[in-house]
Amino acid sequence: MSPSPRPLPPELGGQFSVRRASDAGATRRRMRARDLTRPFRGVRRSVRFIEERGAATERDKKPYAEFRRKRQELIDDAHAYAMVMPPGAFFCGATAAVIGDSLPVKFPDALDVAVVAPQRAPRAKGVRGRKVAEHLVTIGQFEGLRLTSPASTWAMLGRDHDLRDLVAIGDALVQIPRDNFGLQHPEFARATIADLATELARGPRPPSTKKLHEALGLIRVGSSSVLETEFRLDAAAAGLPDPELDMEIHYDGTRLGISEFVYPRYRVVVEVEGDHHRTSRGQWNRDIEKYQAYVEAGWETIRLTSSHIRGREADALQRVAAALKRHGWVG
Known part of the structure; x- marks a missing residue:
């Protein structure tokens, strides 16, 4: 031995x-x-x-445990490479998106590392190097790691993501978090729409300049998941009325709940439910109480899952349109 x-x-x-x-x-x-x-x-x-x-x-059995595991592995890799990375280099792209902002992007299969021109892009096993113009990037920090700011990260993702992805990523960045009491905290938003606009104003980013500007015009505050963004974009394209996003529902001075999509004029609420609504007993019980309160206050609730929005027989738009018509909307 x-x-x-x-x-x-x-x-x-x-x-x-x-x-x-x-x-x-x-x-x-x-x-x-x-x-x-x-x-x-x-x-x-x-x-x-x-x-x-x-x-x-x-030991982590809470919802999204797999995401947290993979993100921590990526953070560990970034800290490891930071020990030997070239002076002035920083993390960017999907790596910065996951590490710094937990954004809805595909996990990178290598660390995205950039330098400012005219430095040479780093080359190493497990590293994807990139060179950027100094005026097109702002750099921040996360847990001692140098990485692009949220707005710069979004703009740099334009090269490798399509329009809908960029809108979903932008929605995630500008979302205003709520605490356990349902109170909004704008100070904790990772970026604002104005921040993204300022980033694009730094200069053209061919070949994604046009795509980024189009995405900027579609980003909204209030979508808290990719599914919500997808439904919002599809509903707008189908001609459904514009909803209020992340809206509080009140009755007789009491807040009954907070919902993703609300059509106040038609008394219709749309809830987009991720898997945690099913797997979390606490969330399930809260949902039941909330929807019963909505019914008693005269609201109709349409509950959508991923299969309704992006499944083979997706019918989310038809479900919502039918509910709106029951309450007076003329499509």
Whole structure:
């Protein structure tokens, strides 16, 4: 049996650069031990670190646990690469979108890393390099990582995303969060529509300039999921009346609930329900109470799931149009 590797200096933590380890007294041979992995050239990550991360995510049974697990893995990779990344480099694209803003983009299969021209884009295994003009990017920080600001991230995603994706991403950025009491907190919004407009005013971004401007005109405050954005865009294209978004419903001075799409003139509410409405017992019970209160106050509620909006036999628009017509809308 091989002897156990000599313990590493505790100040190195779970992942570290080879140079820092050498400065702390670790030998080259120690850097080749089996209890260390190599996420990037010049970086080591301990197997124990990986196991502890895995155990922590296994304990997470709340909705969207898989997203949080994958996001944490991406953050760990970004911290690892940051130890050896070129001076002045920063994370961008889908990497910045997931790490900094938890935006609805496909998880990147490599770290998106950019530099300002005329620097050369970084090249390394597990890294997708990019070079950008200085006047077209603003840089911020997240947990000590340099990455594009929310508005710059959105604009840079224009190259690789279609119009509907850009609207959904923009909707997510400008959404005004609510706390557990349902109170809005504009100060916690990651960006405003004005921020996105200011970003586009920095200059053209061929070949996505036109697409970005078109997306900007379609972004709205109040859509809190991709499904909601998809339904909103489809409803507008079909000629349905414009709804109020993320609206509070009151009756006799009491707030009955907050709903995604509300047609006040027709007393119709549309709820777009993700899977957590089904899997969370607390959410399920709250929904039942809210919808009963809506009925008693004279509102009709149309509940939609992903199969109604994007399924093979999607009929969300027909369902909502029929409800509106029952309440006096002439389509």
